[in-house]
Amino acid sequence: MSFDSSTFTVPTSFENHLPRRIRFGRGLSGELTAELKRMEKSRPFIVTDRGVKAAGLLARVTGPLAAAGITFAVYDETEPEPHFACVTAANAVARAAGGDWDVVVALGGGSVMDTAKLVAATLRDGRDAVALAGIGKVGRRSLPLVCVPTTAGTGSEATPVAIFTDATSGGKVGVVDPCLVPDTVLLDPALTDGLPPLPTAAAGMDALVHALEAYIAKCATPLARGLVLEAAGRIGPALPAVCANGGDQAARDAMLIGANLAGLAFANSSCCGVHALALPLGGQFHIAHGVVTGGLVAETMRHNLPSCTADLQTFAAALGWSDTTPAHLPDQLAALATQIGLLKALRSVTVPDSALAGLARSAVANRRLMDPNPRPITEDDAVEIYRRTLYAHG
Numbered sequence: 001m002s003f004d005s006s007t008f009t010v011p012t013s014f015e016n017h018l019p020r021r022i023r024f025g026r027g028l029s030g031e032l033t034a035e036l037k038r039m040e041k042s043r044p045f046i047v048t049d050r051g052v053k054a055a056g057l058l059a060r061v062t063g064p065l066a067a068a069g070i071t072f073a074v075y076d077e078t079e080p081e082p083h084f085a086c087v088t089a090a091n092a093v094a095r096a097a098g099g100d101w102d103v104v105v106a107l108g109g110g111s112v113m114d115t116a117k118l119v120a121a122t123l124r125d126g127r128d129a130v131a132l133a134g135i136g137k138v139g140r141r142s143l144p145l146v147c148v149p150t151t152a153g154t155g156s157e158a159t160p161v162a163i164f165t166d167a168t169s170g171g172k173v174g175v176v177d178p179c180l181v182p183d184t185v186l187l188d189p190a191l192t193d194g195l196p197p198l199p200t201a202a203a204g205m206d207a208l209v210h211a212l213e214a215y216i217a218k219c220a221t222p223l224a225r226g227l228v229l230e231a232a233g234r235i236g237p238a239l240p241a242v243c244a245n246g247g248d249q250a251a252r253d254a255m256l257i258g259a260n261l262a263g264l265a266f267a268n269s270s271c272c273g274v275h276a277l278a279l280p281l282g283g284q285f286h287i288a289h290g291v292v293t294g295g296l297v298a299e300t301m302r303h304n305l306p307s308c309t310a311d312l313q314t315f316a317a318a319l320g321w322s323d324t325t326p327a328h329l330p331d332q333l334a335a336l337a338t339q340i341g342l343l344k345a346l347r348s349v350t351v352p353d354s355a356l357a358g359l360a361r362s363a364v365a366n367r368r369l370m371d372p373n374p375r376p377i378t379e380d381d382a383v384e385i386y387r388r389t390l391y392a393h394g
């Protein structure tokens with residue numbers, strides 16, 4: 001009997017990159033001291049932001065460090081959707097605080113973790129972060145990196161990707177290199193308990209989009225496709241639950257695990273059309289990343305449907321949705337984005353029709369994300385997806 005290769009795509013070659021160590025547990029962020037000891041590191045430089053600090057989450061990490069007599073320094077000025085200047089500013093704070101830091105700790109969401117990735121790559125050798133934009137330009141990371149996410153969504157703690165806002169164009173730029181994959185990840189869902197409803201929904205829907213795009217991307221590795229099914233099994237039921245009741249700790253737990261699995265998946269596959277379309281729109285109009293990806297996913301999948309019908313059916317089943325008819329998936333995604341407030345948030349931003357051609361041009365030019373998309377997206381297609389998403393079928 002011969003092997004039926006129509007059932008599974010068998011790639012001719014692939015690589016997988018994963019963090020060395022991933023731990024999960026409520027309260028785990030208080031165990032950073034022991035984790036650093038295990039790594040034989042004793043001088044952490046912590047990258048975070050003001051929101052994390054104001055929410056009292058930084059103190060949960062630094063309190064035990066101080067009690068253990070560990071010297072640390074903190075950069076807490078990471079901006080949302082950061083510019084490369086954030087990396088420079090963080091490095092300056094680290095040097096002014098005495099230098100000789102032997103590990104970088106990221107405590108925050110995607111913006112913080114992305115900034116910390118480049119701090120860990122440039123603090124010791126002083127390279128200009130702007131020059132590292134693109135694929136495979138980093139080459140080395142001289143400091144180990146521990147990521148402690150405070151949102152369930154970006155998956156940045158699992159990936160070789162850091163996204164920055166370009167100071168000149170205002171668009172988003174990716175820095176992609178296997179050496180950016182963090183060494184150690186501490187998943188503590190207690191850190192996500194207090195996240196307000198809209199950021200919870202945006203981050204959660206972004207995780208769902210990561211899982212979906214990692215599954216349908218043409219470059220998906222077998223490992224990535226397996227991870228997606230586990231991710232979807234958690235995100236499917238937990239996302240509406242956590243949006244309906246932010247105090248549902250079991251749903252918070254499931255979302256953090258699901259988002260991490262989705263991050264591991266797209267780190268070993270790719271995001272594709274939704275993210276290509278989302279980056280210029282979010283960058284130019286300063287809209288939170290998950291609001292944009294969560295808003296765009298339905299119409300992008302309506303476009304992709306003819307090229308990934310079976311995968312969409314499998315994905316809907318993995319989410320636990322009772323209706324797995326592929327043609328219904330776009331409407332179901334739109335209904336979910338509406339239910340959890342993302343489409344309303346996206347449509348509250350004024351994006352003039354005259355801006356769409358430029359956005360479409362930028363999106364289609366992003367070959368890193370467009371090439372893996374299962375169906376080609378032309379500039380005309382992109383304008384149509386933007387219109388249908390932003391103007392309610394206008």
Ligand SMILES: [Fe+2]
Nearest residue numbers: 206210289293
């Ligand atoms: Fe994303």
